[in-house]
Amino acid sequence: MKITFPHMGNTYIALKVVFEELGVEVIVPPKCNKNTLELGTLYSPELMCIPFKITVGNYLESIKKGADTMFMWGGRDVCRIGYYNTLQRDILENLGHDIKMLCVKPMKSIREIEHFLEKLNFVSGTKNYLKILKSFIQGLKTLCRIDEFDDLVIKIRAREINKGEVDRLYSNFKRDINNGKGYRRTMEIIGQYKKKLLNLEIDNNKEVLRVGIVGEIYTVLEPFINHYLIERLGNMGVEVHRSVTSSEFIREQLDFIPFIKSNKHDIHRASEPYLDTEIGGHARHTVGNTVIYSEKNFDGVIHLLPFTCMPEIVAQSILTVIEKEKDIPILKLVLDEMTGETGYLTRIEAFLDLLISRREKKSYEKSISWS
Amino acid sequence: MPIKVGIPRALLFYEYYSLWISFFEELGAEVIVSEKTNKEIIDIGVKNTVDEACLPVKVFHGHVMDLKNRVDYIFIPRIISLTEGEYICPKFCGLPEMIKYSIKDIPKFIDTTINFRKSKKNLNRTVMEIGSYITQDKKKIKRAFEIATEKYNNHRMLMETGLLPNDMLKKDFLGEVPQPSKKDKVLLLGHPYNIYDSYMSMEVIDKLRKHGLRVVTCDNLETDVIDEKAKTLNKKMFWSFGRKILGTTLHAIEDDGVCGIIYMACFGCGLDSVIAEIVERKVRRSSDKPFAMLSLDEHTGEAGINTRIEAFVDMIRWREDHEDNLSTYR
Numbered sequence: 001m002k003i004t005f006p007h008m009g010n011t012y013i014a015l016k017v018v019f020e021e022l023g024v025e026v027i028v029p030p031k032c033n034k035n036t037l038e039l040g041t042l043y044s045p046e047l048m049c050i051p052f053k054i055t056v057g058n059y060l061e062s063i064k065k066g067a068d069t070m071f072m073w074g075g076r077d078v079c080r081i082g083y084y085n086t087l088q089r090d091i092l093e094n095l096g097h098d099i100k101m102l103c104v105k106p107m108k109s110i111r112e113i114e115h116f117l118e119k120l121n122f123v124s125g126t127k128n129y130l131k132i133l134k135s136f137i138q139g140l141k142t143l144c145r146i147d148e149f150d151d152l153v154i155k156i157r158a159r160e161i162n163k164g165e166v167d168r169l170y171s172n173f174k175r176d177i178n179n180g181k182g183y184r185r186t187m188e189i190i191g192q193y194k195k196k197l198l199n200l201e202i203d204n205n206k207e208v209l210r211v212g213i214v215g216e217i218y219t220v221l222e223p224f225i226n227h228y229l230i231e232r233l234g235n236m237g238v239e240v241h242r243s244v245t246s247s248e249f250i251r252e253q254l255d256f257i258p259f260i261k262s263n264k265h266d267i268h269r270a271s272e273p274y275l276d277t278e279i280g281g282h283a284r285h286t287v288g289n290t291v292i293y294s295e296k297n298f299d300g301v302i303h304l305l306p307f308t309c310m311p312e313i314v315a316q317s318i319l320t321v322i323e324k325e326k327d328i329p330i331l332k333l334v335l336d337e338m339t340g341e342t343g344y345l346t347r348i349e350a351f352l353d354l355l356i357s358r359r360e361k362k363s364y365e366k367s368i369s370w371s
Numbered sequence: 372m373p374i375k376v377g378i379p380r381a382l383l384f385y386e387y388y389s390l391w392i393s394f395f396e397e398l399g400a401e402v403i404v405s406e407k408t409n410k411e412i413i414d415i416g417v418k419n420t421v422d423e424a425c426l427p428v429k430v431f432h433g434h435v436m437d438l439k440n441r442v443d444y445i446f447i448p449r450i451i452s453l454t455e456g457e458y459i460c461p462k463f464c465g466l467p468e469m470i471k472y473s474i475k476d477i478p479k480f481i482d483t484t485i486n487f488r489k490s491k492k493n494l495n496r497t498v499m500e501i502g503s504y505i506t507q508d509k510k511k512i513k514r515a516f517e518i519a520t521e522k523y524n525n526h527r528m529l530m531e532t533g534l535l536p537n538d539m540l541k542k543d544f545l546g547e548v549p550q551p552s553k554k555d556k557v558l559l560l561g562h563p564y565n566i567y568d569s570y571m572s573m574e575v576i577d578k579l580r581k582h583g584l585r586v587v588t589c590d591n592l593e594t595d596v597i598d599e600k601a602k603t604l605n606k607k608m609f610w611s612f613g614r615k616i617l618g619t620t621l622h623a624i625e626d627d628g629v630c631g632i633i634y635m636a637c638f639g640c641g642l643d644s645v646i647a648e649i650v651e652r653k654v655r656r657s658s659d660k661p662f663a664m665l666s667l668d669e670h671t672g673e674a675g676i677n678t679r680i681e682a683f684v685d686m687i688r689w690r691e692d693h694e695d696n697l698s699t700y701r
């Protein structure tokens with residue numbers, strides 16, 4: 001069995017660890033690229049949301065590398081993602097690929113975690129539940145460590161003194177991670193690079209803009225889809241905060257377990273005056289986190305959503321009001337396979353200009369009121 | 372002066388109008404339904420909705436605009452689920468918010484949450500809450516709902532005889548039933564608010580009828596039959612709309628009287644992108660009935676749709692003429 005899974009940012013690192021620890025051969029799909037998207041678009045229904053298309057591309061590229069088993073999240077959301085695997089299986093079968101699909105559901109109860117572990121049991125062929133549980137926990141830990149590491153990267157990138165240092169370090173990091181195997185080695189690499197990162201020269205007094213990113217999880221986490229937004233903003237000296245990460249996503253499902261904490265309740269509290277029910281996807285998070293960013297005095301918020309994404313469109317119409325009521329600028333970026341880079345970048349630059357001038361105006365007003 | 376309740380002639384209106392109208396009327400309210408969809412309503416809706424929204428939601432905004440200055444309340448329930456274990460499009464859950472935050476100076480809403488996903492147990496509470504906007508008399512609300520339900524059930528029964536909502540909504544509707552004939556049924560699939568809104572659908576139903584075809588939809592089939600068929604799907608369809616469409620499709624595939632299938636999809640609709648795909652795969656795999664996909668958006672030209680319809684009808688006729696030859700080959 002050669003197992004593969006779709007990409008979503010750095011989530012693959014944790015999945016890779018789980019399967020490696022279980023002794024299964026893993027085929028990590030090639031990093032999302034133009035070919036992935038073109039392949040995926042070619043074989044997907046035209047009006048599907050972009051995460052679907054990219055994932056189809058990932059599968060096809062992995063199959064080419066020999067994968068025969070697909071592992072993916074899916075199942076219970078009320079949105080289109082609930083049908084991803086059914087349609088995708090059909091598409092792959094029609095293309096003549098004889099593959100197995102393992103679909104895991106969200107893990108909101110002990111029963112569902114068991115279900116997940118059973119899938120792992122199937123994959124690994126071992127009946128040793130202790131081993132399975134251990135690799136599952138190792139996967140979770142990896143996920144959290146990676147997200148912490150990425151948050152640190154974001155902070156430092158915005159303040160680096162020698163331009164490009166962080167990016168260089170990061171690409172070495174990815175290279176080592178991809179060559180490394182197993183939990184211990186992966187953690188070692190993260191630790192090493194964290195040290196290196198902390199040794200980089202940074203300008204601690206630099207005034208950086210703070211921008212929060214909200215939106216549909218896939219478009220936030222997969223750099224290829226959002227045109228490397230987070231990296232780019234960092235290199236423009238902006239400190240970005242991602243409101244959705246895969247570790248938070250999992251923590252929110254598992255937080256019925258006493259020692260696991262998530263921000264879920266905080267987010268629900270913040271979104272309540274505008275939207276107090278779950279409507280699928282990440283809409284409630286988008287609304288809640290935007291409110292939280294305004295409470296924390298962020299300079300602005302960027303809202304990422306796939307074209308025709310149903311829950312995020314609802315969120316978006318609410319954000320237009322929050323923008324006014326909370327006086328926080330919001331830039332909406334709609335992403336699909338046709339999103340052109342030039343127009344996209346121009347909009348981001350214009351947005352940053354707006355944020356800078358607002359900041360200057362504010363500090364000017366402050367200095368006047370002091371004198 | 373009776374309280375004026377406005378009901379937008381859009382979205383689920385086409386499914387539930389008989390229930391909603393008679394309920395509010397029985398409570399003593401004056402019900403005002405917005406004008407039929409026209410260019411003005413669409414334009415004003417498009418202008419007042421976030422760009423990315425689908426056309427039906429934009430049109431809904433237009434209908435709310437049409438009502439906003441002439442009613443006391445607008446009926447915009449927050450619909451999460453209509454059937455146990457099922458959902459509808461996420462946009463319906465956020466509809467009251469979308470309207471509230473996009474349209475200024477809007478009258479009060481009746482935005483009661485309708486959520487029967489776990490069970491219909493809270494039906495009574497839901498009805499009472501909606502009714503309480505008009506009267507505090509619980510008995511009256513109960514009675515009104517009973518009468519409305521009866522009307523609604525009658526309405527559904529009439530549809531099972533072959534009538535369509537857009538026939539019954541006609542002012543001069545006298546209750547006659549179109550004469551069924553043999554092999555001339557076309558199954559028209561799509562959201563009720565796309566296929567029954569004659570402006571949106573560019574009168575697809577009338578056009579097909581003019582070609583001598585009889586149009587049937589999910590509404591003409593008994594619910595039990597649909598459910599029975601839908602149960603045979605490998606993957607349960609959790610959108611109520613999708614279950615109906617797929618159940619009906621499976622039934623039509625086996626029904627020799629159905630000579631063709633049309634799916635009227637709407638650009639930007641998340642549900643259509645999934646369901647139309649499943650339908651098309653099913654039809655093409657397990658039948659040789661002509662199938663056409665018509666896609667609607669703000670810019671769809673009538674000429675284009677006409678050409679598609681004609682090509683579709685030609686295909687049906689061609690099949691009829693060659694039927695005998697075809698069957699000898701089999």
Ligand code: SF4
Nearest residue numbers: 049079081281309310
């Ligand atoms: S949340 Fe958006 S991107 Fe995700 S399945 Fe739904 S429509 Fe597609």
Ligand code: SF4
Nearest residue numbers: 425427460462640641
């Ligand atoms: S089901 Fe489709 S057309 Fe209807 S509101 Fe949702 S996205 Fe729009």
